[in-house]
Amino acid sequence: xxxxxxxxxxxxxxxxxxxxxxxxxxxxxxxxxxxxxxxxxxxxxxxxxxxxxxxxxxxxxxxxxxxxxxxxxxxxxxxxxxxxxxxxxxxxxxxxxxxxxxxxxxxxxxxxxxxxxxxxxxxxxxxxxxxxxxxxxx
Amino acid sequence: xxxxxxxxxxxxxxxxxxxxxxxxxxxxxxxxxxxxxxxxxxxxxxxxxxxxxxxxxxxxxxxxxxxxxxxxxxxxxxxxxxxxxxxxxxxxxxxxxxxxxxxxxxxxxxxxxxxxxxxxxxxxxxxxxxxxxxxxxxxxxxxxxxxxxxxxxxxxxxxxxxxxxxxxxxxxxxxxxxxxxxxxxxxxxxxxxxxxxxxxxxxxxxxxxxxxxxxxxxxxxxxxxxxxxxxxxxxxxxxxxxxxxxxxxxxxxxxxxxxxxxxxxxxxxxxxxxxxxxxxxxxxxxxxxxxxxxxxxxxxxxxxxxxxxxxxxxxxxxxxxxxxxxxxxxxxxxxxxxxxxxxxxxxxxxxxxxxxxxxxxxxxxxxxxxxxxxxxxxxxxxxxxxxxxx
Numbered sequence: 251x252x253x254x255x256x257x258x259x260x261x262x263x264x265x266x267x268x269x270x271x272x273x274x275x276x277x278x279x280x281x282x283x284x285x286x287x288x289x290x291x292x293x294x295x296x297x298x299x300x301x302x303x304x305x306x307x308x309x310x311x312x313x314x315x316x317x318x319x320x321x322x323x324x325x326x327x328x329x330x331x332x333x334x335x336x337x338x339x340x341x342x343x344x345x346x347x348x349x350x351x352x353x354x355x356x357x358x359x360x361x362x363x364x365x366x367x368x369x370x371x372x373x374x375x376x377x378x379x380x381x382x383x384x385x386x387x388x
Numbered sequence: 389x390x391x392x393x394x395x396x397x398x399x400x401x402x403x404x405x406x407x408x409x410x411x412x413x414x415x416x417x418x419x420x421x422x423x424x425x426x427x428x429x430x431x432x433x434x435x436x437x438x439x440x441x442x443x444x445x446x447x448x449x450x451x452x453x454x455x456x457x458x459x460x461x462x463x464x465x466x467x468x469x470x471x472x473x474x475x476x477x478x479x480x481x482x483x484x485x486x487x488x489x490x491x492x493x494x495x496x497x498x499x500x501x502x503x504x505x506x507x508x509x510x511x512x513x514x515x516x517x518x519x520x521x522x523x524x525x526x527x528x529x530x531x532x533x534x535x536x537x538x539x540x541x542x543x544x545x546x547x548x549x550x551x552x553x554x555x556x557x558x559x560x561x562x563x564x565x566x567x568x569x570x571x572x573x574x575x576x577x578x579x580x581x582x583x584x585x586x587x588x589x590x591x592x593x594x595x596x597x598x599x600x601x602x603x604x605x606x607x608x609x610x611x612x613x614x615x616x617x618x619x620x621x622x623x624x625x626x627x628x629x630x631x632x633x634x635x636x637x638x639x640x641x642x643x644x645x646x647x648x649x650x651x652x653x654x655x656x657x658x659x660x661x662x663x664x665x666x667x668x669x670x671x672x673x674x675x676x677x678x679x680x681x682x683x684x685x686x687x688x689x690x691x692x693x694x695x696x697x698x699x700x701x702x703x704x705x706x707x708x709x710x711x712x713x714x715x716x717x718x719x720x721x722x723x724x725x726x727x728x729x730x731x732x733x734x735x736x737x738x739x740x741x742x743x744x745x746x747x748x749x750x751x752x753x754x755x756x757x758x759x760x761x762x763x764x765x766x767x768x769x770x771x772x773x774x775x776x777x778x
Contacts, residue, residue: 256523288524288638314546314645316538317591323531334528334535334590336640346640348528354591359546377527 254325255371262289264303269376272367274308276343277301285343308365309383310339317354337363337380351381391628391660395778396486398616398623399478401431401494401609402737404730406571406723410602411503416445417456419498423607424457431609432620433492435459438609440484440493442477444468444727453496463490469633470761471674473497474608474729475768479629481610491611498605499725521637533676534598536639536763538590541679543645545592547694552592554697555678556583559596559720561706562675566717568707568747573600574721597678599719599728606730608737613778624740625778627663627754628771630656639763646694648680649767650687650758657756658689661771665689669752670739671705671713672732674760675720681705681713684758688769712749715739729759733770740774753777 258266268275277286281298292299315335321327322334333349335357349357350366362383369377403426405412405419412419420443428434440463441454449466463484467476474495481493521530530536544550560580566572578596586595616623632649635641658664665688673688675681682696690711691699705713714720716735719728736755738744754777757770 253529254522254526256527259523262523288520288640314539314543316535316542316593317588318529318532318535319588319591320532320534322529322535322590323526326529326531329529332529334530334539336539336645344640346525346528346530346638359543379528 261291265289266375269378270374274306274365274378275303276306278304285341287343287345306339306341310337310363312359312361312363313338313344314359315349315357333357348379350379393482393486394627394660395625396613397482397610398613398625399608399737400611400616400619400621400623401427402734403427403430404606404734406604408571408573410573412500412603416498416500419605420453420496421456423496423605424494427494427607427609437492438494440490442481442493442495444473469766471727471729472759472761472766472768473727474733475757475759475770476631478770479631479768482626482629485610485612493610495608497727497730500603501601501726502603525638534590534593537677537679538593539639540645540764541592547646550697552584553580554701555597556580557701558678558681559583561703562714562718562720564706565715565747566721569717569722572717572722573602593677599676599724602723602725604723604725606734608733622741622775624737625773627773627777628657628661631768633766635765637762642764648683648687648764650684650769653767653769654688657769657771663754667754668756670715670749670755671711672736673758674728674732675714675718680760715744715747715749732757732759736772740772
């Protein structure tokens with residue numbers, strides 16, 4: 251069974267287009283400057299509607315994570331064990347994702363990570379996940 | 389100045405239906421009307437006295453249930469905040485009764501996820517449409533509640549050094565209470581090692597850190613303090629109430645995963661009641677997971693934020709401890725049909741009536757009942773008191 255494939259909406263389409271080009275995007279509020287995730291129609295800090303799609307560096311640090319030993323939903327049955335994490339992106343927003351490319355035992359809160367594009371969906375979009383940053387990078 | 393809601397209303401009927409097998413032999417619709425009848429009998433009232441029916445079970449829940457009960461109401465509430473719904477319902481009913489919008493309110497819950505007679509598994513209608521959860525969380529393997537709560541547990545461990553042994557101590561204490569409750573699903577004592585040796589579900593949560601999945605049902609009757617004094621049971625007065633929410637169904641939107649809404653709803657409810665944490669004789673709180681109980685104790689002010697691990701590790705929450713908590717065994721050992729908040733209130737009422745049998749906390753006069761719904765999304769805190777508090 252394959253993982254649940256999210257359905258793009260008119261609101262989220264620019265994000266999903268970016269993933270096909272391996273570019274991580276988020277919304278920045280032109281009014282108050284807040285970094286916004288997940289996509290909104292209006293800024294959740296000021297309710298302004300001047301939300302601008304912006305490229306993220308894809309760099310951040312681990313806020314928290316788990317190790318799923320039982321699938322969180324039936325579509326993930328073949329993936330266990332897998333790691334769900336919340337990442338603090340350097341641009342000032344927080345997103346939920348998976349950490350891949352390392353043993354779960356090697357992950358810790360605060361660790362530096364960067365976006366990876368290994369998970370391709372059936373229509374060419376990609377699901378951004380994160381991997382540990384190479385040693386020595388900031 | 390005494391808050392006008394303090395002691396203005398009382399819970400006069402409180403019943404639940406829970407089986408040690410975990411299964412009930414009737415469907416949800418039958419359980420709901422049975423619970424209403426039993427709660428009214430408990431109070432010494434009849435269905436003709438009821439002018440407000442409150443339920444969160446489905447679309448137009450309270451209207452549908454009132455129709456089946458033959459009640460034409462003059463106040464209604466179908467608020468759905470997951471497991472904290474019933475504390476929110478008490479809060480709303482107390483306000484409505486205190487202001488004369490209705491006289492007698494019944495609050496009802498039933499779910500049968502164990503015997504499979506409720507297609508919603510006790511968790512409300514299935515989610516659909518363009519909900520953010522479906523687009524941004526589900527693809528990464530969330531869904532199982534433990535997947536979200538484990539993220540809070542890990543962060544709490546990182547910030548404060550909380551350990552799995554400390555979380556396990558909570559499960560051990562609640563199991564000690566359950567051993568005294570003939571209706572509890574789990575009555576065999578456990579040790580910290582039993583919890584640590586149970587399989588991981590979502591690391592850092594073990595299986596025995598997680599609540600049960602059982603059938604269960606319950607109902608409450610509320611009325612004014614004046615009317616309560618003439619009824620069958622000693623009134624259990626609503627002394628304080630507070631509700632707070634921090635996010636919806638996406639745990640990533642919770643501003644601080646180590647602090648629940650109880651940090652807001654708790655102080656509000658305690659302040660309204662005119663009491664502090666040291667005045668509380670018995671605590672009934674929503675233990676969907678051990679981490680939920682630990683953070684709730686911190687947020688209600690029983691210890692400082694971050695000190696919950698050390699606070700619970702000495703058995704303080706169990707029988708004979710200094711802070712009797714989840715005296716029915718809680719969601720970990722008594723029952724958890726999907727939205728446990730009803731049973732938090734029923735047990736608090738039983739304790740204040742002195743009706744808790746072998747698990748009775750001697751001289752209990754003030755209780756806190758704290759619900760927590762969604763994925764740590766919405767808390768609601770009710771402070772209840774016996775006759776000496778008025």
